[in-house]
Amino acid sequence: MRFLLTDEQREFGRSLDALLTAADTPAVLRAWAAGDHGPGRALWGRLADAGVFALAVPEAYGGVGPLPVEAAVACVELGRHAVPGPVAETLAAGVLLAGAGGPVAEEWLPGIASGAAVVSLTLEGYGPYAPDADAADAVFTVTGDELRLAPGPGEPSASADPARRLFRPEPGGAPVAKGPAIRAAARAAGDTAAFATAALALGCGEELLRATVAYVKQRTQFGVPVGSFQAVKHRLADTLLGLEFARPLLYGAAVELASEVSRTGAGTGSAEGSPGAGAAVAAAKVAAGEAGYAAARTALQLHGAIGYTEELDLAWWLRRARPLRDAWGTPSACRARVLAG
Amino acid sequence: MDLEQTARTEALRTEARAWLREHVPARPLPSLETGEGFAAHREWEALLHSGRWSAVSWPEEYGGRGADLFGWLAFEEEYWAAGAPGRVSQNGVSLLAPTLLAHGTAGQRARVLGPMASGEVIWAQAWSEPEAGSDLAALRSRAVRTEGGWLLSGQKTWSSRAAFADRAFGIFRTDPGAAKPHQGLTYLMFGLRDPGVTVRPIGRLDGKPAFAEIFLDEVFVPDEDVIGEPGQGWRIAMSATGDERGLTLRSPGRFLAAADRLRELWHRAGDPADTALRDRVADAAIGARAYQLFTAASASRFAAGAALGPESSLNKVFWSSYDIALHETALDLLGPDAEVADTPWAEGYVFALAGPVYAGTNEIQRDIIAERLLGLPKGRR
Numbered sequence: 209m210r211f212l213l214t215d216e217q218r219e220f221g222r223s224l225d226a227l228l229t230a231a232d233t234p235a236v237l238r239a240w241a242a243g244d245h246g247p248g249r250a251l252w253g254r255l256a257d258a259g260v261f262a263l264a265v266p267e268a269y270g271g272v273g274p275l276p277v278e279a280a281v282a283c284v285e286l287g288r289h290a291v292p293g294p295v296a297e298t299l300a301a302g303v304l305l306a307g308a309g310g311p312v313a314e315e316w317l318p319g320i321a322s323g324a325a326v327v328s329l330t331l332e333g334y335g336p337y338a339p340d341a342d343a344a345d346a347v348f349t350v351t352g353d354e355l356r357l358a359p360g361p362g363e364p365s366a367s368a369d370p371a372r373r374l375f376r377p378e379p380g381g382a383p384v385a386k387g388p389a390i391r392a393a394a395r396a397a398g399d400t401a402a403f404a405t406a407a408l409a410l411g412c413g414e415e416l417l418r419a420t421v422a423y424v425k426q427r428t429q430f431g432v433p434v435g436s437f438q439a440v441k442h443r444l445a446d447t448l449l450g451l452e453f454a455r456p457l458l459y460g461a462a463v464e465l466a467s468e469v470s471r472t473g474a475g476t477g478s479a480e481g482s483p484g485a486g487a488a489v490a491a492a493k494v495a496a497g498e499a500g501y502a503a504a505r506t507a508l509q510l511h512g513a514i515g516y517t518e519e520l521d522l523a524w525w526l527r528r529a530r531p532l533r534d535a536w537g538t539p540s541a542c543r544a545r546v547l548a549g
Numbered sequence: 550m551d552l553e554q555t556a557r558t559e560a561l562r563t564e565a566r567a568w569l570r571e572h573v574p575a576r577p578l579p580s581l582e583t584g585e586g587f588a589a590h591r592e593w594e595a596l597l598h599s600g601r602w603s604a605v606s607w608p609e610e611y612g613g614r615g616a617d618l619f620g621w622l623a624f625e626e627e628y629w630a631a632g633a634p635g636r637v638s639q640n641g642v643s644l645l646a647p648t649l650l651a652h653g654t655a656g657q658r659a660r661v662l663g664p665m666a667s668g669e670v671i672w673a674q675a676w677s678e679p680e681a682g683s684d685l686a687a688l689r690s691r692a693v694r695t696e697g698g699w700l701l702s703g704q705k706t707w708s709s710r711a712a713f714a715d716r717a718f719g720i721f722r723t724d725p726g727a728a729k730p731h732q733g734l735t736y737l738m739f740g741l742r743d744p745g746v747t748v749r750p751i752g753r754l755d756g757k758p759a760f761a762e763i764f765l766d767e768v769f770v771p772d773e774d775v776i777g778e779p780g781q782g783w784r785i786a787m788s789a790t791g792d793e794r795g796l797t798l799r800s801p802g803r804f805l806a807a808a809d810r811l812r813e814l815w816h817r818a819g820d821p822a823d824t825a826l827r828d829r830v831a832d833a834a835i836g837a838r839a840y841q842l843f844t845a846a847s848a849s850r851f852a853a854g855a856a857l858g859p860e861s862s863l864n865k866v867f868w869s870s871y872d873i874a875l876h877e878t879a880l881d882l883l884g885p886d887a888e889v890a891d892t893p894w895a896e897g898y899v900f901a902l903a904g905p906v907y908a909g910t911n912e913i914q915r916d917i918i919a920e921r922l923l924g925l926p927k928g929r930r
Contacts, residue, residue, distance in 0.1 A: 209552055209619055211845040212853065217550070277550050421923050436928030438912075441919030448918060449863055456842030457835070463552050491835040540824065543831035547812065 211459070213281065220259075221281045227258060228289035234521040240292040241370040245343040248292050249326065255282075255291070256323020264302030264400065269317030274303065274400075276465035280407045280458055287411025287500075287532070290524050292371045294328040294340045296404035296536060300397040301327040301348060307393025308355050308385040316346060328361075330377060331398050334536055339367070341375035349377050350394040356381040369528045399489045402536040403465065406458055406489070406496035409532040413451050413500035416507040416525050420444065424510055440510055447506045450499035457495045461488040487549025490542035497533035497542075504529035552845065554619060561605070561616060562623040568600050569631035578634045580896060582757035587671075587713040590637035594668025603666045604642050606797075607650070611658065612666035618796065618848040625802035630809070640709065641665045641672030643797050645718050648736070652777040652785050660773075661738070673741065675705035675719030675763055676786075682707075683913045683930075686730035686783065690765060692721040692737060698771040699723070701739060704764050707907070711761035712750040716740050720782035727780075734782035738774040745769070755890070755899040796848065796857065798908060799868045801841035807875055807897070808837035814882050829878040836871045843867070859921035862914040869904030869911060876901045 213221075231251050240248045255261070263279040265271025273279070279299060286295055302320050305313045319325030328338040329348040341347045341361035349356050358377035365374040421444060424435030434440055464485035504526050508515045515522060533539065554562070578593065579586035597603040598612060606621045607613025616624065636642070646665060649658050664670040681688035690703025701721055711717060717739055724733025741748055745768035750758045777785045815830040843864070851857055876898035880887035889895060905911040919925045 209554055209558075209845060209849060210853075211550060211552055211842065211849045213550055417923075421925065425925065432928065433926050435919075435925040438916065438928065438930065441923075441925050441928075442912070442915040444923055444925065445866070445915035445918035448923060449866055452860075452863055453836075453839040453843055453867055456846050457839050459550060459846075460552070460838065460842040463550060488838075491838055494831075494835055495839060540828060543828045543835075544824075546831045546834055547815070547827065 211456070211463075213277070213459075217278060217281050220278060221285055224255070224258060224260070224282060224285040225288070227254060228285060228291065231289070233289045233291060234524060237290060237292055237371045237524050240343075243342075245293075248343065251291065252293060252326060253323045255286070256321070260286070261298060261302070261323055262321040264299040264306075265317050265321040266306050269306065269313060269321065271302065271317065271321040274306075274465070274469050276403065276462040276469075277459065279400075279404065280462045283404045283407030284411040284414070284458075287408035288415045290371070290412065290415070290528055292340070293326060293343060294338075296401045296408060297328045297339060297344075298326055299404045300331075300401035301329050301346075303400045304329065304331075304348065304350070304355070304393050304397035307396055308390055310385055312355065312357075312384040319345070328375070329397070331394050331401070334398060334401070336376050337365070337374040338362075338377050339372055339374055339535070341377060342373060347375070347377045349381070350390060350397075353387055353390045354383040355385040355390050355393075357384050367531060369524075369531045371524060371528070372531065395486070398536065399465070399484075399486050402493045402542070403458075403461055403489045405532055405536045406454075406461070406493040409493075409500035409529065410451060410454055410458055410496040412525055412529050412532060413447075413454075413496070413503035416500070416503040416522070416529065417444065417447050417451065419522055419525070420447075420503075420507040420510050427512075434510070443506050443510065447499075447503050450495075450502050454492065454495035454499040457488070457492040461485060461492040464488040484549075487546050490537060490545035490549070493537050494539050494542045494546070497539060500529045501533040554623065558617075558620050558623050561614065561620045562627055565602065565605075565624050565627040566631070568602060569627060569633055572596060572600065573631045573633045577632075577893065580757060580891070581635050581637045582710065582753070582755070582759040584713060584758075587637060587710065587759065590634055591668045591671060593634050594636075594638050594671075598667040603638065603668070604646065604662075607646065607662065607666070611662040618851060621797070622800060622802065622844065622848065625800035626805060627802070629800070629802040629806035632806075637710065638665060638668055638671055640674050641670075644674060645672050645738075647797075648718075648776060648785060648788070651788060652736075654773075656773065657776065670716055671710070671714045673708045673711040673714035673717045673761075675708055675711075675717040675739075677707045678704060679706055683910050686734075688720065688722065688734070690719075690721050691725065692723045692735055692770065694723075695769070698769055699735070699737065699775070701737065701745075701765045701768040701770060704762060706751075706762040708761050708763055709907075710759040711741060711748055711763055712759045714741055717763065718776075720786050723779050723782075731783040733780055734786075735779045736776040736782040736785045737770050738776065739765075739768055739770050743768050753899075754902070755896070796844060796851070796861070796864070798865070799872075801837065801844050804837040804840055804868065804871065804875070807872075808833045811875060811879050811882075814879060818882050818884075826878070826881060829874070829881075833871075833875045833878055836867075836875070840868060840871065859917050862909075862917040863922070865908060866905075866911050866914045866918070869901075872901035872904050873898075 236247045260282045262271040263273045263275045325345045327346050328341045328344040330338050338347050347358040359381045360378040362375045362378045468485045578589040581590040605614045605616040605624045678688045692699040720734045723735040727733025745766040747764040748761050751760045753760045879894045
C-alpha cells in the first residue's frame with residue numbers, strides 16, 4: 209500500500225497552483241460575476257493546456273482519462289483559487305458522453321479535452337440547475353435513458369455565489385443518444401460531478417483556512433495577535449481537523465473510481481445494484497462539503513466585521529463554500545447513499 | 550496511489566481471521582476493570598500469546614511476528630471485527646514496549662518483553678500526578694540516588710488498572726536543580742507490590758474499581774530498571790508518545806467494527822423516518838472510513854521514511870470525539886434500554902467519555918495543532 213500522491217501528481221498540483229496564482233483569479237471572478245466570461249474562458253484555456261479537462265475524457269476522444277486521482281488534485285487547486293465556471297459539470301460531461309458514445313461523443317469530447325468546449329448539465333436525482341449555462345457551449349440533460357442537448361440555457365436565477373448563475377435548461381431538444389447505456393453513464397457522471405465538487409469544496413476550505421490563519425497572526429487586539437488566544441486557536445484547529453480528515457476520503461474515493469474504471473471499462477460506472485464507488489464518493493462529498501463550509505464559518509467569525517464585507521477577496525470564497533456543500537448531492541442525500549451502499 | 554495490501558499482509562490477515570474465529574470467547578468476558586474480568590483478560594492474553602498474536606508488531610525473538618504498520622492495522626481490523634476482548638496489556642504492549650525496543654538494553658528487552666507478551670506481567674503507566682496533568686513536566690515525584698539504584702518517593706495518579714496490574718513505568722525527577730522542568734527527569738520501572746508502594750483504587754464514574762493512585766515511599770529501583778540515561782526521561786517518554794504511538798493508540802479497526810455494529814443496530818432498531826438519527830449513523834460509517842484512510846496515509850508516509858510529529862494530535866482529537874459521538878448515537882437508538890448498564894454499548898460509552906481527557910487532553914492537542922501545524926503564536930494557556 210502506498211496511499212500517497214506520487215511526485216508527479218504533487219508536481220501537477222504545484223504547477224496548477226503556480227498558474228492560478230499568476231492568473232489573479234479575483235479579477236477573473238469579478239468579470240465573471242459581471243457577465244464578462246472572456247477572462248474566465250481564457251483561464252479555462254490555459255487550464256485545458258495544462259491537461260485539466262482531458263483528465264475526464266478517454267484517449268479515444270483526445271483525452272488522457274479517466275484519471276480520478278489527478279482530477280482530484282486538479283479540482284482541489286481550482287477550488288483553492290476559486291476558478292469560476294462549470295468545472296465539475298464539464299468533467300462530468302466527459303464521463304457522461306464517453307458512456308453514451310456515438311456521434312455526440314465524437315462531436316463534443318475532443319473539445320472538452322482541449323478546452324474549446326465548456327459544458328453544463330443536469331441529471332435526474334440531483335438539482336434542477338445547470339450552473340453557468342450562459343457561459344457554456346452546450347447544456348446536456350438526461351431523462352430516463354435519453355440524453356438531450358438543451359435548445360437553450362433557460363432563465364437564470366442568481367446564486368448565493370455571485371460568480372455563479374443557475375439555469376433551468378429549456379425543455380425539449382431532440383435526443384442525441386438513447387438506451388440503457390445512458391442510465392449507467394448518467395450514474396457515473398453524477399458520481400464524477402459529486403467527486404469533483406467535493407475536491408473543489410476541499411480546496412475552497414483550504415484557502416479559507418490559510419487566509420484566516422494569516423489574518424489572525426497579523427491582527428492585534430489587547431496588544432497581542434488574536435491568533436494567540438485559545439478560543440481562536442481551537443476553532444482553527446477544528447477547521448484543520450475537518451479538512452485533513454476529508455482529504456483521505458476524497459483520495460480514497462479516487463482510488464475506488466479508478467479501480468471501477470479498470471474493472472468495467474472507461475466511464476461506464478458500476479453494474480446495476482452494485483454499490484461501486486458511489487458510496488465512497490458520497491462519503492467524501494459529505495466530509496469535504498461540511499469541512500469547506502465549516503472553514504467558511506470560521507473564516508467569517510475570525511475576520512470579524514471585515515469578513516462580512518466585500519472589501520476582501522475572501523468574500524468570493526466565503527460565498528462559494530455553501531453552494532459547493534449542497535451541489536451534486538446535499539449532505540443528507542449523500543449520507544443516505546452511504547448507508548444504502 | 551493505491552490501497553492494495555501486500556501478499557504478506559493479506560496472509561497475516563487470513564491467518565488471524567481463522568485463529569480468532571476459533572478462539573474468541575463466545576460470550577463477552579467480564580469487564581476488564583473488575584478483579585474477575587482482569588483475571589479473565591489476563592488468561593485471554595496468554596491464549597493470544599500461545600498463537601503469537603499478543604504483539605504482532607514486535608520482533609519474532611520476543612514473541613511477535615515482525616509485522617509492519619500495515620500488518621498491524623490489518624490484524625487490528627480482524628481482531629475487533631471478530632468481537633475479541635479488550636486488551637488488558639495495552640499500556641505495556643503499545644507504550645512501554647516500543648520505548649524498550651528504541652531505548653532499552655538487550656537485557657531489559659529479554660527480561661521484560663516475554664512476560665509482557667504472555668500476560669504474566671501486566672503493566673500500568675505512572676505519568677500523571679495530583680499537580681501534574683496536562684502540564685506533565687511539573688511532576689514532583691522524585692528518585693534519589695542510592696547504592697546500586699534509586700529510591701522513589703511521591704504520588705502518581707489516574708493509573709488505569711493499577712489496582713490489579715503487576716508493574717508500572719513512569720518518569721521521576723532525579724535532578725531537582727535542573728534549569729528547566731522537563732530536564733532532570735528519568736524513566737524508571739517498578740513493581741506495584743514492591744516494599745514502600747501503596748496502591749489505592751479510585752472508583753470511576755461507572756463504579757469500576759481498577760483505576761488507582763500510587764503512593765511511593767523510598768521504593769528501591771535497581772539501576773537495571775532505568776530506561777536510557779538518567780536525566781533523559783522526558784525525551785524518551787515523548788519519543789514514545791509521538792510518532793508511531795500516535796498511530797497505534799487507537800486502531801481504526803476498533804472503530805470500523807463499532808460503526809458496523811451501529812449500522813446493524815440501525816437496520817434492526819432504527820426508525821426509517823428519523824433522518825436526523827440516520828444521518829448520525831451515516832456519520833459514524835463515514836468517520837470510521839476517514840480514520841482508516843487517514844491512518845493509511847500516515848502509515849504510508851511513515852513507511853516512506855517521514856517522521857510523524859504533531860499530526861498525531863489531529864488523530865487523537867478525531868478518534869476521541871468520534872468515539873463519543875458513535876456511542877451516543879447507539880444509545881439514542883436503544884431508547885429506554887440505553888440506561889441499562891453493563892451492556893457493550895453502555896460500557897463503550899463510559900469508556901469513550903474518558904477519551905478527550907487522557908493521553909493529553911483535547912485542549913492541549915488543539916494548542917499543539919494550532920501552534921505546530923498552523924504556526925500560530927504561543928499564548929497563555
